[in-house]
Amino acid sequence: MAVTLGIYYITPWLRWDRGPHAPDQAVLIDMANRRFYFFFVEIWPQEFIYIAGLLVMAGVGLFLITSVVGRAWCGYTCPQTVWTDLFLVIERFFEGDRNARIRLDKEPWTGSKIAKKLAKHATWLVIAVATGGAWIFYFADAPTLAYNFATGQAPFIAYATVAVLTATTYVFGGIMREQVCIYMCPWPRIQAAMLDENSLVVTYNDWRGEPRMRGQKKAKAQGLLPGDCVDCNACVAVCPTGIDIRDGQQLECITCALCIDACDAVMDKVGHERGLISYATLADYNHNMRVAMGGENSGAIDPSNVRDQNGNFVDAIRGFKWREMLRLRTIIYTAAWAAIGIALLIALGTRDRLEVNVLHDRNPVFTTLSDGSIRNGYTVKILNMVAEPRTITLTLDGLPGAVMAINGIDAEPGTSFDIPVEPDKLRPLRVFVSQPRDMVAPGSTPFSFIVEEGEAGETDIYNANFEAPE
Template identity: 70%
Template sequence: MNIYTADRSGADDPTIQRLEAEPVNSARVRKPLYEARRKIFPKRAEGRFRRFKWLVMLVTLGIYYLTPWIRWDRGPFAPDQAVLVDLANRRFYFFFIEIWPQEFIFVAGLLVMAGFGLFLVTAAVGRAWCGYTCPQTVWVDLFLVVERAIEGDRNARMKLDAGPWTLDKVGKRVLKHSTWLAIAVATGGAWIFYFSDAPTLGFNFLTGNAAAVAYITVAILTATTYVFGGLMREQVCTYMCPWPRIQAAMLDENSLVVTYNDWRGEPRSRHAKKAVAAGEAVGDCVDCNACVAVCPMGIDIRDGQQLECITCALCIDACDGVMDKLGRERGLIAYATLSEYEGNMALATGNGATGIVPSNVRNPDVSFSDKVRHFDWRVIFRPRILLYTAVWTLVGIGLIVALVSRDRLEVNVIHDRNPQYVLESDGSIRNGYTVRLLNMVPEPRTVMLSIEGLPGATMKVPGISDASDRLFAVPVDPDKATALRVFVTLPAGGITGEAIDFQFIAEDRSSHERDVYKAVFNAPGTRK
């Protein structure tokens, strides 16, 4: 008798059609380091994972194409585009956040978070990034939607591809590739809108008045999107992407991956009723090849984990659909961990072995439909996952704290190199400085510039006042650095044999922001 106690009354269901689908990428064949593309015609899948992929595709494409058009009011002195990489003025705007070049630590922190987030997701649920949110996957899904809409589903596309070049075939191919190119152009066009005001750049682009770099960028991204998403879609994941080779180090025995449960499915049988009547032990797999037909990478998941598998789970949807028609329990192909799989294999074979046991070894005395091990979500919270989560969270908290507590006013000072000092007729010493007041808010401010720690010294700020004083009110432009020439004069009686340290202080009294720069005053005979 079969070790998996399921109703087999529908094993010969005429609605289950065996598809002539051989894997293009086979784990059973040693492949060269590179081979020419063999076309894959994935069949349309239906099920919960396919619906989730539709949702992810709509959300990610919506974010990519629509984000540059979102407006965000920052006042009259700053751009109103919500997300903008302003290379000309060296700014990055993200809604209410503005990043200056010297604040690149925030970008570095986000990259660290992205890296640990990818490690976390992979360790927990395998290559979920590749299967659902990778740009290559998303755009290939979009291109396949176009291909199916124009040429039909798998069998129709295969027949069309193998058939002669008729007028109908030429028309469909021209329409398909034209639509792909239109999507590729929209992809490149959307990218350049992140680097300039989208409505203005869009008008200039269409009227031929945009900068040459805009047209070059769109041309390059159009070519790469069209080629990678349409002409090399399987080759990119197999040969160009490094992540399939890195993921092995990220997975462990408790990582969720798409798994064919051969302890339940083997031996395969296309005529289950006859086999059962003959007293043979048969598995639930009816060898319909539905899982192979829907795979966008052309693999047979029944051969085990493979480099080409992007964990999109469409094979789960296909297999579950067949199991539903046969009246059997879902999960012949499912997300499972290695430890769960080995436990069920040991239970199926009736021994305590924890290694993978050949699936045709059966113990007819064991019935375990009520003992099958299912995924325990508690294994998600294992030390490795907690470590990744802790690092990711700490970096995120650190970035938030730094972002909230950062000052929006800075003062930078450069001492004149030649001359180091000027000896005036009354014996006093004058030093020259270039002071840059950095106003990092998109509104004008008045900054009080003063010196501290140099008794008896005064300063002059040409362009602000002709008087000498220790405190000046300096109007600064919004979201800009205001450069000033400042001369500090020290009477002859204040000079010593050492270089004298003092401070430039910039303060906005309305917002209570304050920044201090330590400077040095040079005089004849001084040394530091």
């Protein structure tokens, strides 16, 4: 919880020096200028494929994690789980542990009870506001926006976003809690397709826990042979979704493993080995159940089949081995995840920081000038995708006898122009290409606009068409 919340709240305040012509916020979604900054990476709108690739990696990674360790994402890093845990910490601080909270809820409304409830909910609201506030800092310079927000100068959308996220965080994390996981989240319905008999999931090991009995010393004195479970219900008390893991795998289980911690603490007290509730695979569980039942697929569990005369587990009992993770499904997921990541890194490392896009005028497609030459109009957009000013050479190539003229540039028509472009900016140009009548080919003739930057040696080419009468 500390790690995930730290990443969320601290990241917008991290700085990253990109030079004098670019923002210095390490992670910034700059909607106004249509940029996404992530430390040394800058993504333009036309490069959204990188974001799409990261989303695909996240999906494949979720499939991989689920196939290996079940709903570990839900139990440890899902925002709903993280903020619910944080709200529970606040609740325990003001109202005490579970038993104390139950007693408090049954008490009449006294001044002390009202004070505790108000303090809890006020702190929840502060956290909810901070959650919404942290989110908006990803979309603007954090210190500047924080000052403007506090002084009432921030845009309306900032206040609206904080209000919505405050309400959802307070309601989902404080009021609804596990109901979001059980009834609203689609992942529990999907996860079954990701699991197989070798997936690690939180499991109550019936083969060593049954028959469960309280007062085991008395039971043994009476000649009974109980299992390790003392039926204390600690696993049920700590479960955030309110299930009994001893009933087997259930849709509501988010694999938070709180029941494992609670049960291990009880096992330490009663002198049994830890792991009555543990991460286990279905294959190992079924094998151990057959051992406990004397080799049968069904019947009563006999604790004498599980332990030897010294109280140790018999050799036939099987535990989890890490090599079980290396199976076809996880290898395929890992290979796919790694392949996408490597492809993105290669594409990111080899991409050009200079681009040209051209749009041909639609109406009119061409114009006949007084001397008989044919002229076409184009909107040429030069993208300088580095955080420093550059002079870009725009060249016309592949159209015999043609010259171009550019609005706003006071120079004679020619085939090449030097265009200054501001740092990290797009410069649109209105370009008119003319070709003498005697050199015009009927219909559509392909040619190229070439942009070059000498110092970095970057070049980009756009293949356009020159339209003329048939």
